[in-house]
Amino acid sequence: MGRRAAIDRGELARLVAEGWSVREMAAHFGVSESGVLQAKRAAGLVKPTLDHGRAVPWKVSREHIQSGPATNLRNLSAAAQGKPPASERLNTALRWAQRLVDAGLDVAYDPVAGFREVPVGAGRSHVAAVLAEAREALEAG
Structure with missing residues (x-):
């Protein structure tokens, strides 16, 4: 089992600010796109999403x-x-x-x-x- 690739948070923040795509950052860091998304969440670099569950509490078709x-x-x-x-x-x-x-x-x-x-x-x-x-x-x- 291999070692997890390290994503430098400072560099990640800089790349996000420069507008790099998740795919570009994954290639840059040598990780999967999922790994980049996890790192962004952990670093607080993901905009919070809205939750409409209270306003639309039904499972809508x-x-x-x-x-x-x-x-x-x-x-x-x-x-x-x-x-x-x-x-x-x-x-x-x-x-x-x-x-x-x-x-x-x-x-x-x-x-x-x-x-x-x-x-x-x-x-x-x-x-x-x-x-x-x-x-x-x-x-x-």
Whole structure:
């Protein structure tokens, strides 16, 4: 079993700043692309990804992933996490969510039928909660 190739963190940071691709860095250091990605994560050089799991808590089928409700919920989630989408997309999501909240509606998801608007059940509306988080982050930012 061979020794793990060492990736100098300082040099890795310099190459990332210069815009080198993962493939180029792998060849430069003599490691796999996966090794470069692991080194970047360990060195804190990977931009954090957004997690939309709270805004879209369902296992959404491929045919519904780009639907209006899924897209609007992801855009509100991005805003809540401090990375709002382009203003047109954000405004569309805000208007959509506010329309549902004002009408006493929420969304439900079914893997076969997709998203549908439903009356708010017992407790708090999912859309209202996602909208509140987005508005709070936008006002704080």
